[in-house]
Amino acid sequence: MLTAQRQNSMREAILDAAEDLFSKNGFRAVSMREIAQASGANLGSISYHFGSKDGLLRAIYERHSGPMNRRRQELLTEAQRIRDPDDRLEAIVRAFILPSLSQTEGSIGGGARFARLRAVVMAERHEDAQKIIAETFNPINLAFIDALQACLPHLPRADIVWRTHFLLGAVSYTLINPWRVTRLSDGEANGENTEEALVQIVRAAVAAFRAPAGSDPAP
Structure with a gap:
């Protein structure tokens, strides 16, 4: 019988292999047999x-979203x-962005993978x-939308949802393809500089949230 430690190690190996395969080949295309082969299980x-x-897939989401959402809630409460x-x-x-903006696979936000x-x-x-995405992220996203609405009572809630x-x-996109920033700027900006990315995204997002409400579409 496997010890609890070995059971946990095997579980983590399966999660790592599945996450890697899903991120490269898609959820539908990957078979359980491929995951078994890649993980050694x-x-x-x-x-x-x-x-x-x-x-x-649910376990992969819970592994990353649990710590990330708890940290988001802590920072939101402080904010x-x-x-x-x-x-x-x-x-x-900043509280919304910071826990997820990391390139490190083992970080709170799960990194680029x-x-x-x-x-x-x-x-x-x-x-x-x-359904898994909605269950793991909707509650914390709605908490942030509520907090933004309290800051910006003049904006329709729909505008805040769009901007979020x-x-x-x-x-x-910054996590998935940071090198794009470096190439487009001819090296003047380093897309892999997480601290600079945080500053730039916060600055742009705050400006967007402060913009006037969108007008109704023309008939």
């Missing part, structure tokens, strides 16, 4: 730990104590995967 071990491929509304807005935006996996899964529009959506896209 057998199919029975994968079924024992996760039940199914959907269960495996909401700030009395000045302008400073509070910037702190809320988890960002790639999320992008692939969203593009595939797999129904069960969409754009912010998510900026963070994801």
Whole structure:
């Protein structure tokens, strides 16, 4: 019988292999047999730990989103104590970005590999995967939208949702392809400099949230 430590090591190896394969090849294209081969586990071990491929994907999301969302909530709580509304807005935006903006795979946000996996899964529009994304991220995203609404009561909630959506896209693309910034700037900017990326995204996002409400579309 495997010891608890070996069981945990095997579980982590399966998660690492599945995350790597899903991020490179997509969720639909990867088989359980491929995950078993890459992780050194057998199919029975994968079924024992996760039940199914959907269960495996859920465990990957929970592994990263749990610590990331807890850190976001801690930073959000601190930001909401700030009395000045302008400073509070910037702190809320920073709290949203900081836990996920990291290139390190073992970091709180899961790094570029988890960002790639999320992008692939969203593009595939797999129904069960969409439910997993909603369950793991909607509550914290809504908490931030509520906090932004309190800072910006003149803006329609729909505008805040749109701007939060754009912010998510900026963070994801920065994680997935930081080298694009370096190339487009002819080396003047370093896309892999996480601290500079944080400064730039916060600055752009705060300006976007402070912009006037969008006008109704023309009839």
